[in-house]
Amino acid sequence: MPTTTSVATPVQLDAVRKTYGRGESAVEALAGVSVAFPAGTFTAVMGPSGSGKSTLLHCAAGLDTPTSGQVTLVGTDLKGKNETQLTELRREHVAFIFQSFNLMPALNVEQNVTLPTLLAGRAPDKAWVDQVIARVGLSQRVKHRPGELSGGQQQRVAIARALAARPAVVFADEPTGALDTTTALEVLGLMRELVSAGQTIVMVTHDPVAASHADNVLFLVDGRIVTQMASPSVDAVASTLAHLGEQARRQR
Incomplete structure (x- = not known):
């Protein structure tokens, strides 16, 4: 059975800041990000290198603790939760x-794919x-x-493992980066089916083709959401990325 949740917005960030280091060497990876990811939506997160994409993903998933602000995951405020509570x-x-x-x-492969479901105390479908x-x-x-598989094949196992458990939320960091075009499109199609069934996917990607499968694209620059795009096309995403990259280069 799939994991179900009645939470209308399973992932929400409110004024989330994340700073690494202190004093003059401090780096602000997220600069007050507020964003909601409603149930049954597929969101791509894009931006120039170093814009805070992976930090956003890690804070949203409770893998990293924000310096300030609030993260709510499937109706639970993550603030003050210990590692055991977060793991559960x-x-x-x-x-x-x-x-x-x-x-x-x-x-x-099969054992890796079914492991999370078994750890959660459920019988795999x-x-x-x-x-x-x-x-x-x-x-x-x-x-x-895994040792008998190529890097691309190992990535496919990791994708299958995440999707097989049918969780409420899937966080994906460059999920199609190591895949050939045909397999990448198959995986993105499978993700779309899961979203249609009510699951929520948040995906970091550099690929405009992958992003075009999402419902919405967030563009990050220097830890801030600078623009969003609904119903993205490959050309529109590529054009926006190129523009933001050029802006970032000029500012530096």
Whole structure:
């Protein structure tokens, strides 16, 4: 069964700031970001390198603690929560697709994909797991371990693992970056189906094609949301990115 939540806005940031370091060496990664991610929406987060995209993702997921401001995840204010409480909340409601894969080397593809569901105390939906593994192109590799797979194949396992648990929220950091075009489009199509079923996806990407599958694109520059785009097209996203990149270069 999918993880369900009745929360209308499962991810919300209010005036979130994140500063690394102190004094003259301090770097403000997020500069007072306020944004809501409603249930059943797919949002892409884009911007020049160093604009705060990954920090936004990590703070929203409770993996990093804001310097100030409030983060609410599936109806829970994260402020003051200890690591055990945060882990339990994420295990029940959240999945991640990160660039580092974080696969268990001793487990095969199928075991890696079903692990989060088992850890949450639920029985995996075998038919759904098989479907997700097939959609990411790994049906012939289910008994292989990560060490027997290429980097792109390991990324597909990480994607299947996040989607198989059918969590309320999926946070994805460059999920299609290591994939060939055909597999990337298949994965993005699968994400769209999950969103149609009521799940919420927040995806950091550099790719205008990937972003065009989202409902909305947030553009970050220097830790601030400078513009948004609904119903994005590849050309419009690419044009906005180029403009923001040029602006950032001039300011530096």
